[in-house]
Amino acid sequence: MKKTHVLLFVSIFLFLSCNDDKNKKSEETMTENPLLSEWNTSFGVPPFDKIKSEDYLPAFREAVKIHKEEIDVIRNNKEEPTFINTVEALELSGEKLNRFTNVFFAVSSANTDDVLKEARKTIAPELTAHNDEIDLNTELFNRVKVVFKQKETLNLSPEEMRLLTETYKNYVRAGVNLEGQNKERLKEINKRISELSTTFGDNLLEETNAFELHVTDKKDLGNLSASLIAGAAEEAKKRGHDTGWSFTLQRPSINPFLQSSPNRDFREKLFQGYALRGDNNNENDNKAVLLEIANLRVERAKLIGFDTHADYVLADAMAENPKAVYEFMDKLWAAALKMAKNEQKALSDMMKKEGVTGEFRGSDWRYYVEKVREERYQFNEDETRPYFEFTAVREGVFMLANKLFGLTFKELKDLPKWHKDQQVFEVLEADGKHLGVIYMDFFARESKRGGAWMNALRQQSNVDGFETPIVTNNFNFPPPTKDTPSLLSFTEAQTLFHEFGHALHGLFSHVKYRSLSGTSVPRDFVEFPSQVMENWMSEPEVLALYAKHYQTGEVIPDAMIQKMNKANSFNEGFRTVEYMAAAYLDMNWHTLKEPNSKIDVRKFEKDFLKKMGLIDEILPRYRSNYFAHIFSGGYSSGYYSYLWSEVLDADTFNEFKKTGNIFDPVLAKKYRHMLSSGGSKSGMDLYKEFLGRVPEIDPLLKKKGFE
Ligand SMILES: [Zn+2]
Incomplete structure (x- = not known):
């Protein structure tokens, strides 16, 4: 349930507003633009030392131009469409643009400035428009369709078959099959949803800031x-x-x-x-906005041939359909709610004990959680910081990767970086073979956006020779001061393990095609390789490797770990319930079977939560009126994904535990093999290959204390 992600650029940028073409740079310097030239650096890393902020926009425009020319060649090919001249050619097109977007979005997220901020406003909508042009192009689709129809006779490898079916499916899902009025209506809907999503976000920001x-x-x-x-x-x-x-x-x-x-x-x-943000019946109210979005989404789903928006979205996910998502959540809900009610009892008892009269309210919850934690466990998270000095934690994650997969890490001090604080490592296999490169950027600063994330500077591929991956990890840890090193909280240390799990997913990739490599997997699979790492992080055997007091070198005491685990598990009922209430709301808005403009948004939400038995003192983690993940971000019908991934990670770690060795080499090898397939197979197929069965929910129930 952590809110740290790999960057999902496509979904994020679908929702940015359009901007005028206000920054036309001269093109004569194009040949020297370091973003477009060959990179003669060690391991082919981007020449960050040569790239200036002013280089991005002209490089983007040129890279788009080159991509358009490549697309035209595919579209106008006089030969019969084949897998190679159409499907693979599409996959391989846009190499320069892909290289550009990797670097641009990494740097503009982690080390931005005014020039980059402006460039991003221009580039995001132009990139969306460029992608739409390709995805809704009937001539291209017709060529793909010809190949798709012969798919059984083409003798394709499983991965080539996957590329073909994914390419075909993406066109269909984009609505390329629609004709005449329907196609026009689809374009209108897309445009309107994009506008409404921006409005939703703007309203929310206004309300938050006001x-x-x-x-x-x-x-x-x-x-x-x-x-x-x-x-x-x-x-x-x-x-x-x-x-x-x-x-x-x-x-x-x-x-x-x-x-x-x-x-x-x-x-x-x-x-x-x-x-009440977005629900104040003022000019920033979001109720009408979100209702229109929900209605347009169901209309679009039906145009394209699905029953509901959730059916449309989930057809592409590991869960496959709304029924599976509801069934899965229903298994957890009752136990979580029961636990939350017990927690509430403890909290209101504490309030009474303090002599506060009146009803216990939602706004009292977090305050009394801290009181109960203090009384029951005498635990303060700050006590643990000296044991999580950031270099030690980084070494901890490297040692874990060594124990499980035999990897070693060699710092590369002379490689170009986007910021001097970055640390760069070559990742080596047990036999010394080069696996990839990882850039790690640890500390908070003004030029970096909040949160933590991973992205790829170069995705692994193997078409004309093996391209090794280059990945990044980004954090917002407290920078060291004159007197103390950067000391992480337990949660921050956990974040380091989490993001490193995404990095491994990118590094282990061993496929042919870039678009199927690394973390290019369904949303309800993508948090699995990251969350699973958090399990190892707090095992006593692993803590003993790295969690040492930065002054005395003493390993974190068992008593402190136990106290911490107990203190952290109190309020698990609340955390699960508030998250799940939001996940259910997301599903409810997106399983509407028909557009219905008469829905009373407040009543819709309230009636449903009442039906679920949610107690008044707990709000959904996001109420509809400020649920930006689903109404102005890319998570519609997908908010359940974090919990789904938790099922996979708890199940996987339980398998390691069952062997009696949490570093079991046989299982670790199988796990790595699963990650190496990236998105070249479906999430469920990968999982079944890995453990020989479908995921089981019991280990998660046990971990959360719901049994
Ligand atoms: Zn993540």
Whole structure:
């Protein structure tokens, strides 16, 4: 359920608004543009030291031009369509553009500046338009169709067959088969959804920024950490106050306040402010916007030939259909809800014990969780930081990769980087053979977006020779200070293992085609290789390898680990329930069978949650009116994916445990083999090959304490 991802560029950029062509650069310098020239660097890494921010936009335009020419050659080919001259040719086209987008989106996410920000506004919609032009091109599709119809007679390898069927399917899913009025309507729908998604996001941002809770009495801050207090004081200044502290509806601001402030009224004000974003019946209200999106999506699904939008989306996922998603979630819901109700009892008892009268409210939840944790477990997460010095954690993840797969890591100090703080490593096989390169960028800074993520600078492929992968990991860890190194919290250390799991997925790739390599897998599979790594991270055997006090070298004491695990597992019911309520809402909005503009959005949500038995003190992690993942991001009918991936990771780690050796070499080899196939087979087929059976949910139930 962590919110760290591999970047899903395509889905993210589908939803950006259009921008005018305002930055036409001269083309005479094109031959020298380092983004377009040959890269004569070690391992062919991008020449970051030579690339200037001003180079991106002209390189993009040129790369698109080259791709269009390549597409025209395929489209206008006078020969009969074949697998090679059409399907594979499409796959291999756009090499320069792909190389460009890899570098551009990596750098503009991790080390941006004003020029890059502007370029991104221009490039994102132009790239979407360029891709649409290819995906809705009837002549190209007709050629693909000819090949597809002969597929049984072509003697294709399994991977070539996969490329052919995926290519064909993508065209059909884009709606290329539609004709006349229907095709026009599809284009209208796509355009309208794209506009509405932008509006939804803009409204949400307005509502989030408009809200402020200004605190003037220091005792209302409770035990907030010094850095958060300093941040709130800065926010107050920014908002024109001479003194005091301002809290906003951004998660890093609201959550610590709800956990720390003893002022019930303030907590309630902040909590309600958060819950009502986009639902205030003002000009930024999102209810009509999201209803129109949901209605347009079902209309589009039906045009293309599916019953509902969820059927359309899930046909491409490991779960395959809405029924499977509901059945899977229903298995967890009752147990999670029961656990959450028990937690609520403990919390309201604690509140009474403190002498606070009145009903226990949703806004009290996080505050009393901390109180219960303190009383029951005497645990404070900050105690663990000295044991998770960031270099030690990095070494820990490298040692784990060595124990499981025999990999070693050699730092490459002289390679060009996008920022001086980056660390670059060559990844070597047990026999010393080169596997790939990983760029790691650890610390928070202004030029980096929030969160943690992985992406590829070069995807593995093997058409004209084997191209080894180059991947990146990006984090927002606290930078070291003059006196102390960067000390991670347990959760941050977990994030390092998580992202490294995505990196391994990219590094282990061993396929022919780029579009089927590495992390190019369905959304409900992609978090599996990352989440599974978190299991090893907290095993005593693994902690002993790396979790050592940065001053004394003492290994983290068992007693502290046990205390930590117990403290972390309290509130698991709440966490699962608030997440699942949102995942159910997502599915409900996207299993509408007909457009229906009469739906009352609030009532729709409320009736459903009541039917599920959700208690009033828990809100869905996202209410419909601010559920940006599904209404302005690429996660519609996909929010369940995190939990689905958790089933796979718990099941997999349980298999390791069953062997009696969490580094079992035989199982590790099979696991690696599964990852090496990337997206060249379906997620379920990969899993069945790996363990010889379908995934089992019991290990997850056990892990969450739901049995
Ligand atoms: Zn992830």
